[in-house]
Amino acid sequence: MITFADIEAAAEVLRPVAHRTPLLSSRTFNHLTGNEVYFKAENLQRIGAFKFRGAYNKIHSLTETERSRGVIAHSSGNHAQGVALAARLHGLKAVVVMPHNSVAMKVEATKGYGAEVVPCEDSTDDREKVTAELIEKHGYTLIHPYDDPKLIAGQGTAGAEIFHDLKDLDYLFAPVGGGGLISGCAVAVRNLYPSVKVIGVETEGADDAYRSFRAGRIVKIPEAVTIADGMRTLSVGTLNFEIMKKYVDDVITIPDSAIFPMMRFFSARMKIVVEPTGAVAPAAVMTAALGIQGKRIAAVISGGNVDPETLKKALSA
Numbered sequence: 090m091i092t093f094a095d096i097e098a099a100a101e102v103l104r105p106v107a108h109r110t111p112l113l114s115s116r117t118f119n120h121l122t123g124n125e126v127y128f129k130a131e132n133l134q135r136i137g138a139f140k141f142r143g144a145y146n147k148i149h150s151l152t153e154t155e156r157s158r159g160v161i162a163h164s165s166g167n168h169a170q171g172v173a174l175a176a177r178l179h180g181l182k183a184v185v186v187m188p189h190n191s192v193a194m195k196v197e198a199t200k201g202y203g204a205e206v207v208p209c210e211d212s213t214d215d216r217e218k219v220t221a222e223l224i225e226k227h228g229y230t231l232i233h234p235y236d237d238p239k240l241i242a243g244q245g246t247a248g249a250e251i252f253h254d255l256k257d258l259d260y261l262f263a264p265v266g267g268g269g270l271i272s273g274c275a276v277a278v279r280n281l282y283p284s285v286k287v288i289g290v291e292t293e294g295a296d297d298a299y300r301s302f303r304a305g306r307i308v309k310i311p312e313a314v315t316i317a318d319g320m321r322t323l324s325v326g327t328l329n330f331e332i333m334k335k336y337v338d339d340v341i342t343i344p345d346s347a348i349f350p351m352m353r354f355f356s357a358r359m360k361i362v363v364e365p366t367g368a369v370a371p372a373a374v375m376t377a378a379l380g381i382q383g384k385r386i387a388a389v390i391s392g393g394n395v396d397p398e399t400l401k402k403a404l405s406a
Contacts, residue, residue: 092276093281095245096242097249102146102149103142107246110129112127113361118359125386127255129250129387132364132393133361134392135174136171137167137364139167139270140164140392141175142171143168143235143244144162147175147243148181156179156181159176160182160184161184161220161223162185163186164216164234166195166394167195173203177203182205185205185207186207186220186223188209188211189208189211190211192399198394212323213321213323233326235326238328243273244270245274246273248263248278251277251389252285257385260285261285261286261288261386264290264317264319264366265298266321268333272333275337287336289341290341290370290373291369292345293344296310297309297325299342309324316348319364319365347372347376348369352365355390363395365395367391369391370390371390
């Protein structure tokens with residue numbers, strides 16, 4: 090388990106390099122949902138996603154020996170960019186294993202930050218296999234995308250910022266991929282405001298955390314079919330799930346069909362660009378997935394790295 094002290098330490102590490110992202114609100118959204126809602130805009134974080142927080146905190150913690158080997162990660166995009174930039178800021182070599190169908194702009198951005206990109210097949214199993222082979226061959230240091238204490242503590246700084254800026258919240262909604270963001274935020278929330286309910290949100294086609302939460306054990310799904318590419322993990326991480334069992338109140342799902350309308354709302358009414366995964370937690374509030382009214386809610390926009398074609402589809406749907 091990580092502690093709130095770990096998150097506070099990560100916040101000090103990140104203070105000189107990460108953005109303290111704003112909390113955004115919309116009177117129209119509040120009117121439509123009957124709640125007072127604040128969006129943690131991690132789409133405005135460096136590399137366009139919260140993933141920079143955890144990647145930087147983890148790489149900062151490495152020993153000189155670990156750094157000298159260079160770092161490696163596997164990711165569909167945002168963790169890839171976070172590791173690439175964090176490695177560059179530390180002067181380290183970075184290799185990232187990315188599925189061949191990753192969003193093109195995420196691949197190009199990862200390369201732009203200086204990382205070497207190695208393609209692989211789409212599943213988490215394929216990513217891990219190729220990554221393990223490269224570690225065996227070259228001795229790289231692994232920067233796991235979610236199942237790591239330093240990484241979770243880094244992601245948890247987003248939650249700590251929310252609850253330093255807002256008082257008397259009732260709910261926190263956060264997306265769940267591998268579980269790094271929600272587990273870190275849940276630790277922060279429980280230490281700052283224990284009464285706040287923490288809700289994880291997945292899409293119906295990538296519902297491994299939803300199934301795991303109800304089974305009381307990690308359930309691995311055979312495939313993840315969703316437009317939310319940051320949720321295409323087949324199972325949550327081991328440490329992440331232990332934290333979720335202790336601190337998360339529920340995990341719910343929304344249909345993919347709720348994502349484009351939420352992206353369109355953000356673009357048209359709030360003038361911000363949000364990727365499909367980043368729209369998932371807000372979409373759960375928009376569609377009244379829990380049927381709540383009259384509450385103060387924070388929802389995390391996890392990222393804004395959407396390719397032009399997907400954004401075009403969202404805006405024209």
